[in-house]
Amino acid sequence: MVSYQKFTLENGLRVLVHEDHNTAMACVNILYDVGARDESPEQTGFAHLFEHLMFGGSVNIPSFDTELQKVGGENNAFTSNDITNYYITLPSSNLETALWLESDRMLSLAFSPQSLEVQRNVVSEEFKQRYLNQPYGDAWLKLRPLAYKVHPYRWATIGKELKHIEDATMEDVKAFFKLHYNPQSAIMVVSGDVHYEEVKSLVQKWFGDIDPGQKYNRQLPQEPIQKELRRETAFAPVPLDALYMAFHGPARLEDGYFAMDLLSDILSRGSSSRLYRRLVKEERLFSELNAYVMGSIDNNLFVIEGKPSEGISLEEAERAVWGELDLLKKELVSNTELEKVKNKIESTNVFAELSILDKAMNLAFHELLGDADGINTEVSKYLAVTAQEVQVQAQAIFNPENASVLMYKAQEEEIRHVG
Amino acid sequence: MLDRTKAPEFREIGHISLKEPVKKQFANGLPVYVFHSPEQELVRIEWIFENKYLDVQNENPLLNSALSALLKEGTMSMSSAEIADKVDFYGAFLVPEYSFDVTSLSLYTLNRHSQVLLPLVKDILTEASIPQEELDTYLRNNKQKFQVSIQKNDYLARRKFYNLVFGESNRYGRTPKLDDYDAINRDQLIALYQKEIVPSNCTLVVSGNVSDNLMKELEQIFGFEWPDDTAVTTANNPVFIQDAGGIAYEEKENALQSAIRLGNQTISRTHPDYPALQFVNTLLGGFFGSRLMRNIREEKGYTYSIGSAVATLKHTGFLTIATEVGVDVTNATLTEIEKEINLLKTTLAMDEEVELVKTYMEGSMLGSLESIFSHADKFKNVLLNDMSLTYYSYYMEQVKNMTPEKVRDIANKYLDFNQMIKVVVGKFNQLEPIHQAVVN
Numbered sequence: 001m002v003s004y005q006k007f008t009l010e011n012g013l014r015v016l017v018h019e020d021h022n023t024a025m026a027c028v029n030i031l032y033d034v035g036a037r038d039e040s041p042e043q044t045g046f047a048h049l050f051e052h053l054m055f056g057g058s059v060n061i062p063s064f065d066t067e068l069q070k071v072g073g074e075n076n077a078f079t080s081n082d083i084t085n086y087y088i089t090l091p092s093s094n095l096e097t098a099l100w101l102e103s104d105r106m107l108s109l110a111f112s113p114q115s116l117e118v119q120r121n122v123v124s125e126e127f128k129q130r131y132l133n134q135p136y137g138d139a140w141l142k143l144r145p146l147a148y149k150v151h152p153y154r155w156a157t158i159g160k161e162l163k164h165i166e167d168a169t170m171e172d173v174k175a176f177f178k179l180h181y182n183p184q185s186a187i188m189v190v191s192g193d194v195h196y197e198e199v200k201s202l203v204q205k206w207f208g209d210i211d212p213g214q215k216y217n218r219q220l221p222q223e224p225i226q227k228e229l230r231r232e233t234a235f236a237p238v239p240l241d242a243l244y245m246a247f248h249g250p251a252r253l254e255d256g257y258f259a260m261d262l263l264s265d266i267l268s269r270g271s272s273s274r275l276y277r278r279l280v281k282e283e284r285l286f287s288e289l290n291a292y293v294m295g296s297i298d299n300n301l302f303v304i305e306g307k308p309s310e311g312i313s314l315e316e317a318e319r320a321v322w323g324e325l326d327l328l329k330k331e332l333v334s335n336t337e338l339e340k341v342k343n344k345i346e347s348t349n350v351f352a353e354l355s356i357l358d359k360a361m362n363l364a365f366h367e368l369l370g371d372a373d374g375i376n377t378e379v380s381k382y383l384a385v386t387a388q389e390v391q392v393q394a395q396a397i398f399n400p401e402n403a404s405v406l407m408y409k410a411q412e413e414e415i416r417h418v419g
Numbered sequence: 420m421l422d423r424t425k426a427p428e429f430r431e432i433g434h435i436s437l438k439e440p441v442k443k444q445f446a447n448g449l450p451v452y453v454f455h456s457p458e459q460e461l462v463r464i465e466w467i468f469e470n471k472y473l474d475v476q477n478e479n480p481l482l483n484s485a486l487s488a489l490l491k492e493g494t495m496s497m498s499s500a501e502i503a504d505k506v507d508f509y510g511a512f513l514v515p516e517y518s519f520d521v522t523s524l525s526l527y528t529l530n531r532h533s534q535v536l537l538p539l540v541k542d543i544l545t546e547a548s549i550p551q552e553e554l555d556t557y558l559r560n561n562k563q564k565f566q567v568s569i570q571k572n573d574y575l576a577r578r579k580f581y582n583l584v585f586g587e588s589n590r591y592g593r594t595p596k597l598d599d600y601d602a603i604n605r606d607q608l609i610a611l612y613q614k615e616i617v618p619s620n621c622t623l624v625v626s627g628n629v630s631d632n633l634m635k636e637l638e639q640i641f642g643f644e645w646p647d648d649t650a651v652t653t654a655n656n657p658v659f660i661q662d663a664g665g666i667a668y669e670e671k672e673n674a675l676q677s678a679i680r681l682g683n684q685t686i687s688r689t690h691p692d693y694p695a696l697q698f699v700n701t702l703l704g705g706f707f708g709s710r711l712m713r714n715i716r717e718e719k720g721y722t723y724s725i726g727s728a729v730a731t732l733k734h735t736g737f738l739t740i741a742t743e744v745g746v747d748v749t750n751a752t753l754t755e756i757e758k759e760i761n762l763l764k765t766t767l768a769m770d771e772e773v774e775l776v777k778t779y780m781e782g783s784m785l786g787s788l789e790s791i792f793s794h795a796d797k798f799k800n801v802l803l804n805d806m807s808l809t810y811y812s813y814y815m816e817q818v819k820n821m822t823p824e825k826v827r828d829i830a831n832k833y834l835d836f837n838q839m840i841k842v843v844v845g846k847f848n849q850l851e852p853i854h855q856a857v858v859n
Binding site for chain 1 (some may be wrong): 421422423424426429430431432433458460461499500504506507508509510511526528529550556558563564566567568569570571673674675676679706707708716717718719720722723724743744745774775778779781782783785786788789790792833
């Protein structure tokens with residue numbers, strides 16, 4: 001159980017406070033309600049590039065990192081297709097420094113040309129390191145546009161291509177800041193060895209006078225219902241073939257989301273799960289095989305990815321996966337199996353309460369979804385899912401006309417050096 | 420009016436106090452360390468075994484990791500599937516872990532389920548059968564993963580680095596090759612299991628909510644019912660021979676980035692200078708504000724990330740610097756790394772920078788003590804080197820006493836770019852030599 005208190009400043013900034021005095025640290029987590037889905041198709045990768053620029057100095061403070069390190073703190077951030085999330089952990093005695101730093105960059109960045117120049121390079125290197133210079137690194141750059149035709153989920157957070165990042169200008173940076181970085185689009189969580197009243201007055205002190213800004217009105221094109229099976233084959237100089245299958249499924253807040261998530265657990269969580277037990281260990285068709293749900297706020301993807309064993313073709317491997325999916329459509333899962341995946345949800349939830357940072361991030365995300373208390377009530381929603389509901393979800397999702405299949409094929413050694 | 424240009428006043432970081440375990444010894448001699456935190460719903464029980472050497476010179480580098488992975492793949496009375504079902508059903512995690520020096524099995528569970536799971540662990544530790552079929556599956560799948568790994572430049576660089584820093588005649592320096600997967604067999608694993616997975620080679624660390632009942636069960640099952648009749652013989656300590664400093668270069672024609680890794684053997688935690696060396700390492704490349712990060716990422720944009728680390732093993736320690744950079748700046752990066760190392764040795768750091776690193780390290784020590792489990796982890800670190808928790812007070816005191824002069828002296832004593840092993844996998848302009856001849 002994660003207890004918290006909430007208040008909202010006049011400028012619209014929502015703040016949640018969770019006290020945990022088992023630690024001597026505090027955490028300040030700020031979620032901005034902007035992700036890669038809010039980018040224009042001609043300027044992808046921008047939300048993530050912007051995240052890097054948030055560390056390039058703010059209007060009154062030349063170096064964010066140095067000031068934080070001086071008081072013993074650490075920070076990082078991540079960008080997803082849905083959100084951009086920044087976090088600081090530091091000794092609780094210096095909490096105010098974190099609020100000073102975060103409030104100044106919410107107020108305004110320094111917009112330093114040098115920072116933009118360098119971070120464009122850094123992000124380009126990140127693009128190469130994670131997506132281009134890695135075996136299978138570009139699979140998601142191919143799978144997203146196969147599964148999504150309209151919704152901005154069709155590009156990855158890193159962006160569609162290096163060029164979009166290289167072309168980013170200071171004008172773009174300023175416009176993006178104005179549109180998305182203001183108190184109305186932020187949710188702040190302060191957790192750890194802190195006291196509510198003190199947090200409240202410090203937050204009022206540092207964030208109270210920031211202009212509320214304009215409310216961003218999100219209007220994203222919705223993904224039309226997929227009507228036929230999509231296939232793509234890619235060739236790359238990798239040692240093994242790989243199979244990627246993606247199915248559309250309920251959004252994070254839609255009915256059926258929890259049943260879909262449990263389906264992924266039944267298929268792939270732990271070494272007793274179906275795909276691992278049957279296709280990896282018993283039939284030895286795959287050397288590795290995983291299923292998971294993206295957890296996106298809009299139209300979701302249920303993903304299965306694996307590498308067939310030596311001598312097993314991608315076609316044979318895919319047929320075996322369909323066999324397991326069909327079984328879930330035909331037969332109800334047993335009570336024992338359902339109870340097993342629910343038990344794991346319950347215990348994992350207890351583990352997640354060990355960390356003040358995890359708790360802060362989760363509170364912020366649930367608040368964005370509409371109710372921070374979701375952090376406490378979500379487990380009961382999983383527990384309430386019936387075997388019938390799991391079957392109904394399987395029947396709704398696991399159909400060829402709802403599938404995008406990417407066959408990632410190992411190129412012959414001889415042609416590796418051509419082109 | 421709020422003055423936003425002025426930082427709030429710095430407040431001293433709270434005192435760092437480590438929790439001492441309660442030590443017990445079971446009837447069979449098994450040492451047990453208990454970190455009790457009654458407000459937890461969870462308990463973590465770790466059976467830690469020192470990795471034994473059957474043959475120092477010719478050990479298959481996969482042997483210990485294979486044993487660790489196969490522990491829970493079947494016992495005399497339970498199949499791999501039955502074990503997996505039971506652990507998963509109770510929402511528990513049973514995690515075998517392997518490092519160069521220790522193999523461990525950790526059980527994470529809600530308190531109320533520990534009772535049903537302990538006999539299962541006992542079965543695994545005393546009656547593992549290591550079925551041939553499971554071994555075959557393990558080898559087949561890991562051979563495939565290995566084939567993917569060797570396509571990664573950073574993996575290749577790390578492998579070459581270990582080969583050269585420790586020499587290939589010992590566990591730290593020998594890295595797996597494809598034919599090692601074919602050479603391993605069940606008999607070797609059974610022999611190792613019988614020698615290694617015994618109470619006289621085990622330490623039990625229990626953390627979380629450790630009720631009296633749980634302790635009684637543990638003592639019954641792993642004390643009274645786990646007789647120790649195997650005398651563990653210790654092989655001679657291995658010898659580690661570092662290659663001469665130089666650049667080992669593996670060209671990758673289509674690489675977009677080069678993986679760079681350099682470093683050398685160095686002192687371990689048992690040496691009095693170790694905290695000071697950790698300090699210099701932190702300042703050089705150990706955190707986001709380090710000199711390497713500021714120069715090579717934040718000023719030049721050559722890389723997404725660069726870092727250095729000093730690590731302790733059971734028998735030695737090593738220093739390593741690693742990054743992946745655009746191929747066109749491979750030479751320039753090496754030059755900058757050399758510059759930064761030499762700068763540490765010749766020019767005094769500013770007081771301000773030294774103070775910043777001190778505070779950062781204090782904060783990060785405090786932050787690493789989040790739950791009872793992290794207290795147990797700290798203890799495990801020193802246990803490996805037969806040290807006690809007083810090490811950490813010494814460590815913090817040494818950090819506090821660092822000065823610009825001490826930083827320079829330690830850098831001179833322990834950092835020498837010319838003597839470092841340097842590995843580049845990717846593209847590197849050999850016509851523009853970086854001070855050293857290419858060795859292979």
